[in-house]
Amino acid sequence: MEEKKNKEELNPMANSVAAPFSEEIPNMTMNNNSFIFPFSSTTTTTIFDMMPPAPSKASSSSFDGGFMDLLAVHDYNPFLFDCITTTTTTTTTQIDHYPLPSQVDGSEVLNTPASPNSTSISSSSNEATVVDANNINEYHSGKAEDEDGDGGKGHEQDQHRKTKKQLKPKKKKQKKQREPRFAFMTKSEVDQLDDGYRWRKYGQKAVKNSPYPRSYYRCTTAGCGVKKRVERSSEDPTTVVTTYEGQHTHPCPATSRASLSFMQYGNGGSLGSHHFMLPHHQQQQQQFHQAFTRDSTTPPLNTTSDFVNSSSFNPFSQDQQDHHQSFVPSRMTVFRDNGLLQDIVPTQMRNEKNEDE
DNA sequence: CGTATTTGACCCGCGC
């Protein structure tokens, strides 16, 4: 019980900040098949293997069910790119109809230990796996994942449940069509990154080969089926892997002003893939976008704007702290009341920009 | 008292 609070509300300030991601990453460089995003002098995000890697079953087993199972790039939802932020590192990737993590075999990507504070991701058209550069502990977990003793509520509940389930068997789901998934890694001491939406936790499972549990959240907005999973890297406890699934069917509850400002700044309404546009970086941004979407003509998903609406960018997001920790934008922009985009680019870029002016 | 979280059981897909 007491752990309860400790668990995820450690340090509200520990969080990072999302750097505007989509195609507007300034100074992004492309190097073979990886991208490097110099968010700041201390932050480098690298994304590897934009092309589907050759399937490699053997290697995937090493990470069998490891924390970053998924990542397959498809029609990614740019919204996440927009939000990823961290003080040190963030990696993003989109996942699509993924296989169960332990069964990923279509592709996988190994993280290349480029530098201590860089992370890599890889993906493939169908499936992908993101793996941390670090080794993975042999963490043995038995079948009953949730063995963190509680033992409190035992049998009575059982009976209830059994009865209930017997009476009301679940509908036979036909192959569950998975929503597109999108994951990213964040260096953060808190598990729950505040992305502006409100989430309700509906489950937690122990993760194979990891001492850290995986938490399951669902968007609390009625009718919105977006889910997200949050887990901490077993090797690098400072890294949190967040996986989003689905698209929000509603605007972000946390913001409205911020989103408006984006809209004004951007292309006037459909944020689509044009938020945070920095004219002199357009080209690079475009490259980036293309790399991730594999089809730059794909219309942006609703979520994009939703996410932009969200508070990952929202400097006003403190009002959300009653539920989850907020990002603490340290080197990223801030939207002012007047709706102007103040500073979306990394400090580095800002300086550069200032010099221009 | 309403809402969010916890947590063991259940469901289901997959590999063997």
Add this chain to the structure above:
DNA sequence: GCGCGGGTCAAATACG
């Protein structure tokens, strides 16, 4: 078919 493991359910519990 069985076991494993990921994902989900939902009653109990905690919290504001």
